[in-house]
Amino acid sequence: MKTIISIAKPLSWSSLALIIVPPILFFTGAISQATMMQLLLAGTFLWFITASLWMKSE
Numbered sequence: 572m573k574t575i576i577s578i579a580k581p582l583s584w585s586s587l588a589l590i591i592v593p594p595i596l597f598f599t600g601a602i603s604q605a606t607m608m609q610l611l612l613a614g615t616f617l618w619f620i621t622a623s624l625w626m627k628s629e
Contacts, residue, residue, distance in 0.1 A: 576625045583621035589614025 593610040596602045602610075 579621040579624040583618055583625065586614045586617035586621060589617065 589610050593602065593607040593614075597604060597607040
């Protein structure tokens with residue numbers, strides 16, 4: 572179980588980057604709205620899966 576937690580924590584924190592960075596890139600015109608929405612969806616799914624793994628143990 573310790574191995575899962577050690578993997579899930581960094582993944583959950585990096586998934587937050589998928590929720591924060593794409594809107595900034597969209598605002599600057601670097602990515603399209605469709606790409607931003609796909610990245611936000613992926614980040615949300617990844618966050619809920621990985622965060623629930625390590626938060627339930629604390």
